[in-house]
Amino acid sequence: MIIPKIKYISLLLMIFTLGYIYQHDDVNHLFEIFQKGISINSISDFSQHFSSKTYISLSDGTTGYFSSNQAYYVLKKYLDTYEPIECVLERTKIFERSAYATGKLKYTLNGRRGSAGVYISIQSAGDKWQISQITIN
Amino acid sequence: MRKLFSLIQKKAHYLALFCLTVFFVTGFVSPLLVQYKEDNWQKELSQKTGIIKDGIKQKFDDVSSAVLDVKNHLLKTNPKYFSKENKTKLFDLLMEKPFSSCEIFILDSSFNLYAWNSHSLQADTSIFSLKPYGETFLSGSDLKISLIYMDSLITDNSIFYFQIIKPVEKKYRFNNEFYEPLSITEYLSIKYNTSFRLLLGNANKIIDGRYDSAEIRNNKNKIIGSVEFQKPLKDAAINTFLDDLQSMKYLMGILAFLFFILKTNQFNFFSGKKTAGFLLLILNLSILRIILFVTEIPGSFLPEAFTDSSYFSSGLAYGIVSSPFEFFLTALFVLIICISFLRNILELKNEDLKTKNIILKTFAVLLSAGLFLVLLRGLGAAVKSVIFDSSIFYFKFPELLPKLPIAFMHFNLLMLGICSVTVSVAFILLIIKTLGNRHNSNNFYFGGIFIILQILGFIYDLSQKEPQGTPALRILYISVAFIISLLIYKGKLQILGRYLAISFFASFITVTLLMFYNYRLEVDSLRTVAFELMRPDENWFEFLLDQTADESVGLIENETIPASQNYSSLAFICWSNSPLEREGVNSSLQIFDDKWNLLGEFNSDFNIKQELFDEIIKNHSGQEFVSVKLSEKQQVLSILKEVRDKAGKVFYLTVSALIDNSKFIIEKSGKFYTGKLTGILSPVDIEKLKLIELEKGRIIKINGDFTPDENLIEKFRNAGFSKFNEAWYNFSYGDDEYNFFIVKTDPSKEKLLCVGQTKKDISFGLFNFFKVFIVHTVYIICAGIFLFLVLAARNFNFKVTYNLKLLSAFLLISIIPLLVMAFYFRAISEDNNRETIIYKLEKHAARINEYLEKYYNIYPKNDIYSEAADDIGVNYSLFANNILEYSTQRNFYNTGIISANIHPAAYSKLFHLGFFKILNDENLENYKYQAFYYKTEIGGEEKVIEVNTAFNSVSLPMSGSDADVFLFGTYSLAVLIIIIVSTFLAKQISQPIFKLTNATKAVAGGDLNFNLENKYKGEIGELIDGFNKMVKGLKKNQTELAEVERELAWKEMARQVAHEIKNPLTPMKLLMQQLVITYKDKSPKFDEIFEKVTSTTIRQIDTLKNIASEFSNFAQMPKLKLEKLDIVNSINSTVNLFADEKAKITFSTDLKTAYTESDSDQLNRSIINLIRNSIQAEATKIELKLETENDFYILRISDNGKGIDPVNAEKIFLPNFTTKTEGMGLGLSLVKRFIEMTGGKIYLDRSNSEGTMFLIKFAIRKDE
DSSP, rough: OHHHHHHHHHHHHHHHHHHHHHHHHHHHHHHHHHHHHHHTOGGGGGGGGEEEEEEEEETTTTTEEEEEEEEEOOOOHHHHHSSSEEEEEEEEEEEEEEEEEEEEEEEETTEEEEEEEEHHHEEEEETEEEEEEEEEO | HHHHHHHHHTTTHHHHHHHHHHHHHHHHHHHHHHHHHHTHHHHHHHHHHHHHHHHHHHHHHHHHHEEEHHHHHHHHOOOGGSSSGHHHHHHHTTTTTGGGGGGEEEETSSSEEEEEOOOSSOOOOGGTTOOOOEEEEEOOOOOOEEEEEEEEEEEEOOEEEEEEEEEEEESOOOOSTTOOOOOOHHHHHHHHTTTTEEETTTOOOOOOEEEEEEEEETTTSSSSEEEEEEOOOOHHHHHHHHHHHHHHHHHHHHHHHHHHHHHHOOOOGGGGOHHHHHHHHHHHHHHHHHHHHHHTGGGSSOOHHHHHHOOOBOGGGEEEEEEEEHHHHHHHHHHHHHHHHHHHHHHHOGGGGGGGOHHHHHHHHHHHHHHHHHHHHHHHHHHHHHHHHHHHTTTTSSSOOOOOHHHHHHHHHHHHHHHHHHHHHHHHHHHHHHSSOOHHHOOOHHHHHHHHHHHHHHHHHTTTTSSSHHHHHHHHHHHHHHHHHHHHHHOOHHHHHHHHHHHHHHHHHOOOHHHHHHHHHHHHHHHHHHHHHOOOOHHHHHHHHHHHHHHHHHHHHHHOOOOOHHHHHHHHHHHHSSSSHHOOOOEEEEEEEETTTEEEEEEEOOOOOOOHHHHHHHTTOOOOOEEESSSEEEEEEEEEEEEOOOTEEEEEEEEEEEEETTTTTTSSSSGGGGGSGOOOOSSSSSOOEEEEEEETTEEEESSSOOOOOOHHHHHHHHHHOOOTTTTEEEEETTTTTEEEEEEEEEGGGGGEEEEEEEEOOOHHHHHHHHHHHHHHHHHHHHHHHHHHHHHHHHHHHOOOHHHHHHHHHHHHHHHHHHHHHHHHHHHHHHHHHHHHHHHHHHHHHHHHHHHHHHHHSSSOOOHHHHHHHEEEEEEEEEEETTEEEEEHHHHHHHHHHOOBBBOOHHHHHHSSSSSSSSEEEEEEETTTEEEEEEEEEEEEEEEEEEEEESSSSOOOSHHHHHHHHHHHOOOHHHHHHHHHHHHHHHHHHHHHHHHHHHHHHHHHOOOOTOOOOOOOOOHHHHHHHHHHHHHHHHHHHHHHHHHHHHHHHHHHHHHHHEEEEHHHHHHHHHHHHHHHHHHHTTTHHHHHHHHHHHHHHHHHHHHHHHHHHHHHHHHHOOOOOOOEEEHHHHHHHHHHHTTOOOOOOEEEEEEOOEEEOOOOOHHHHHHHHHHHHHHTTTTTTTEEEEEEEEEETEEEEEEEOOOTTTGGGTTSSSSSSSSSSOSSOOHHHHHHHHHHHHTOOOEEOOOOOEEEEEEEEEEOOTTT
């Protein structure tokens, strides 16, 4: 009797772990495409993950909640000015319904290099993850 | 202008060719130019650097000139101003121009502050002994770098010292609308597109080939500082050059396209060409639009107010409306197409749409109706996008004058509305024209179409999951669009009238939709606010602290901190440039020396006590972040960094944030320095929101003036939550209605966050509506004036009519008093508010005074000052003479944001004009507030208590903005009602006059059949009666006169005939008598006389015969000369005779020739007769149409004259019948006789008030 129970419990644990890994993979994947998208100035790589109201705060003073359409153009305009060289997300934290990552963005502005801190927060909305906040400082 | 335009059109192909050449040449030449630029880069760099240095010098020279100018004025000031008796006048003088452009401090001979005009800078008297007199120098005071001039001034009996200070650079920044930027380096950066750094004195510059610097010299040519800048980069310069070349190339391409179209005459937007022309127009405009979008011309040259995507951007059509300017271009092009479409529809004739195919007709009608409804939905969707895809809050702020981006978007919305209404009207016109004919004025027919459209609209809405707008709006849209279409169809609206009707209706509908969707956004924003309140968590704060610390370290590392540095100012500078400020987080920044002595700090709504510092520092061993719990709901998160300045001096920096779960993060004071409140950018005023946090049915946090009772709390807990734990709940409570968004923040603890708002009352609705409607009205009027001028240039007749004069008089009489009342009430409201502020602030000050007086000698001074603030709950400052002694907001005085000197205006009034209390209007940056000063004596010393609205909230019965909302909204409605009623009244009064005028003209023109309908009473009714009687009398007299004349004419003719006949008869009688006598006398001369008599008689008989023939010929028609005659040719030549006639006469036929047997002259005369009759019947349009029917040619001659009276219709072909005062009445009878003699027929086909049609049949020539 005990052995089937152990098997059953192990199965459940495996499912949870796989689920957790799958969920993490999902989140990590989103962070990856965000990192890549910013690095090569290709917002469309991750723009479909914007929530209906995404909070964006950028070092050029742009701050506020923007619709997914606007978020695309606001970020595009920023990255057209602060031309990205590389974006690296150094630290991530994943929770049950939210996750965030911080990192650095290296850019060129008028031919001069600079760097800014990057913060991205994502939220779970049903079965998908959506970007709720992007800060580039 | 026309000549210029036609000249350009003639040469357009050359211009197009030129542009194309430049386009291609640019492509070839670009690499060569770039190479040239690279090869000559050093020379160019040297030139650019020189320009930059000149620019720097010029900028500082301007500042220096301003300072020296003020100095000169000060030295020329009348010395008596400096006496003690005139001190008030000195203060007043210093606050006027030109002195008010600089900060001025005047010290007496003992270096005590004597007079000043500054409230933002602290007087630094120590500097007088350190710096030279009579020359300018740069000083980096705590928060600003300034150019200073010091000198002395000798009056009759004393010496004074003065400082004139002109700030050139602020080191701090606020991220809000109150911040007044001042940065010479930023100005230079924008101008020269590189980075700048201002260095004082002999500060070390970067020794690096990438940098250069320009010296700043003072009025004595001594070096006082320098501006270091990064040299322009070759790559950046070349990229800019390539971008410019590219832009020029694109511009040439666009111009070539435009000239090409101009040459081929395809840009004739408004000629109303047929389908092919219209489609070509769409194609050309689409191509041009795409070119402009791809090349970003002219968007790339415009300021950000027009091109910033954050103001508006939509993903529609690959971004063709991705910014306000792109929206404008797209809307403009669509508008041109819509207007062209409407013109095409207007020029369609009913006959063009006549078809007996019922299926085709039905399909056309249904398609038009369907497209019309889709258009309405499209308009709704577009306005929804304007609201939801935009960071502009159209109705949040009660300002009457919109800012530029908002004004621009209003214009775009108006254009969008006009597009929709124009095409809607066109579709309805198409339906009306397809289903009926022009002369069918049956109201049931139009009513039927209207009802069908409404039904289709209803069905269409039912078929949609989410209809745009409301049913009422849909019904209104269909109704008004239909009415406009009908008025156009019936010819009641001409060009200007159509434009105004469509534009104002478009404005009304777009503003209504805008308000509708804005309401939805406001409700939706409750959800956003809720998530915003939930957003900040420890991770977020860690990020902010980390960024702030890094930036602060960067700031200190690049400077050599002087010994005299105000470290509180430095802490403030670090904080103000950090993301903590931007996010409005309760935070604090401290600077310690290497021995952990606190050097300076800045706290933003967060006071850290010493014990807490000790705790933080103790826990920092090796950890990056330290968290210290203050209570169950409060914790402090802190980061510590070590930093060395350029000189190697060691400092410690702590940056801390307060995570306070006991209250909502939006509760803050001191608005002028905070960033946008915790990032909440909401269409609703955050301060008016109701925020409630519940845990297991108990209120644990609340903000706002709304407290739910148990019943309501229970309803919140049981609201229908979705699977995402969200719910909406609307209810009435008291007199108000509320919307609430509820979210479960922690289901396990039954924690709910409720965010709600009150539904705005009608005055807000009116205000919001008219705020935008009036802006639209201004645009419509401006465009209307332009249209009017264009029409006037085309000889459009505009008259100032009696109706217009009446209307203007009514409006002037009504609106001016209304406006006067509005301003008066506004002024009263402001006065009341001011009185309220004085009352409340005075009360606070009195309570502070009472408290201090009571406990002053009992407890230590500093303790009692802070106890008074805590016990009474008021923020205040205390001045001893003119210097700050204590303040609850010491933070701001320490950093130097606010000067520790009392406000100069307050000082002057209190100490030199004998006032004891005053209310002063002051400002910090652009933040305006009121400060109440209360002079008192405490502990035997003269003190001044200051209480202000910057740090104390004062609720007003009706704030300025509330008054604006109420007055503007309700008075605008009143003005609109006045306009409508005045228009109606003016029309009512002027209509009978107008009718009388027309009637008089008609009578003067000879129409005596005019009878004016009289439904008026009083004098007007009597006037019309009298007029009708007069006309009847005239007609009767004229008819009688005509009869008499005709009779006279016939009598004259008969008399003439009788006279002519009598002439030969008389001699005939005499001769006969002579003959009889001769016969009776049997005279031998009988034969002779017989001969004579007979010959004379025969001659006289011939004479009689001639007379008879003459009269016969006079009355007789000339003989017919029948021949093969081409009717088409004949009519054409006849119509050409009337080329100069005012009436428009047209002849149309599908026949190339139409041969009949007829007399050319008489046919011409007949047609001339018919045309003349039409002209005399006041026709402006006469149409001749020839076609074949069976074995006849049918000629229809129709006009839009006044028609033939049905009573006379049967008599018109009778000879001698006429209704005219001239003529014999033979015209039509002769025409009829001629036509019938040639085998044809003539009929009166129809005649009514809208016109007459004659139908003539010609027999087709047998051999044709």
